Every structure is written in C-alpha cells, then in structure tokens.
Amino acid sequence: MPQKSLFSSFVLPLVLLLAGIFAIWLGVDYNDKRNTYIQTTAVITNIYEEHYDDSTDYEVTVTYTIEDQQYTTILGEYITGFYVGEEIQIFYNPHDPTDVIADSLFLLWVYWVLGGLMLLASVFMSLRLIIPLILFSREGKANKMYE
Numbered sequence: 001m002p003q004k005s006l007f008s009s010f011v012l013p014l015v016l017l018l019a020g021i022f023a024i025w026l027g028v029d030y031n032d033k034r035n036t037y038i039q040t041t042a043v044i045t046n047i048y049e050e051h052y053d054d055s056t057d058y059e060v061t062v063t064y065t066i067e068d069q070q071y072t073t074i075l076g077e078y079i080t081g082f083y084v085g086e087e088i089q090i091f092y093n094p095h096d097p098t099d100v101i102a103d104s105l106f107l108l109w110v111y112w113v114l115g116g117l118m119l120l121a122s123v124f125m126s127l128r129l130i131i132p133l134i135l136f137s138r139e140g141k142a143n144k145m146y147e
Contacts, residue, residue: 010129012125013121014122020114020115020116021119022115023112023114023115023118024112024116024119025115026115027112030101030107031108033093033101034091034101037092037094038092038094039089040064040065040089041090042062042063042064042089042100043064043086043088044060044083045063045072046059046060047059047060048060048061058078058082059078060075060082061073062074062075064100066097069097071092071097071098073100076102077101077102077107079102079106079107088102088103089103090102
C-alpha cells in the first residue's frame with residue numbers, strides 16, 4: 001500500500017471539513033438575515049477599489065432612506081457589474097439600520113454549494129483513509145483466528 005502524506009491523509013480533509021462547515025454557516029446566517037431583515041432600495045454612491053498583485057478588493061457604499069432618515073453605510077458584498085448610481089435591493093436590520101446585506105440569492109447558493117462540496121470532498125478523502133484501515137484490521141483479526 002503506497003505511503004500517504006500526513007497532509008493529504010489528515011490535514012486537508014480537516015481543513016475542507018472546517019471550511020465547508022464555515023461556508024454553510026455563512027449561508028445559514030445570510031438566509032436568516034434575509035428572512036428577518038427588512039427589504040428596501042438603496043443607491044450605490046461609491047465603489048472604492050484597492051488593487052493588489054493578483055486581486056482587487058471592493059468597498060461598496062450605499063445610501064438609503066428609512067422613515068425619512070437617510071443612511072449611508074458600507075455594503076459587505078460586491079457583485080460584479082455594480083456601478084455608482086445603480087439602484088439595488090438591500091436588507092437592513094430593523095434594530096440597527098446601518099447593518100445591511102445585498103439582496104442576492106447567488107451569494108446564498110455560493111455559500112451552500114461550496115460548503116456542501118467541501119464537506120463531500122472531506123468525507124470522501126476521509127473514507128479513502130478509513131476504509132483500508134478497517135479492511136486491514138479485519139484481515140489481521142481473521143488471520144489470527146486461524147493461527
């Protein structure tokens with residue numbers, strides 16, 4: 001039986017398991033906010049871009065009005081195609097109107113699909129390790145019974 005590295009045998013499945021659980025938790029949290037926050041229309045007032053060697057981070061500022069009071073806050077998500085002046089749907093926390101999320105079913109599905117795929121990969125990688133251990137341990141016990 002070929003020797004497997006500690007990384008591929010234990011570390012990678014554990015990392016995938018934890019990342020999958022975290023992604024699914026993010027999806028559940030996002031869905032909970034969509035169900036408890038109040039939907040309104042906001043206008044994108046600024047998109048700040050910060051460039052790195054191999055990536056770009058975006059900070060989206062939105063303005064919206066609730067009960068005749070105007071709020072300006074940073075939106076936690078950037079969706080490709082956003083532009084300054086665009087009207088978008090957001091959800092805001094009724095107890096803290098500056099706590100907002102974008103109205104995006106795409107983000108919800110990304111969290112759940114990626115989380116599920118990472119969990120499945122973790123399970124299959126773990127089974128690839130566990131099944132041979134079970135088979136070899138049973139084989140060893142069977143050989144001892146006939147000695």
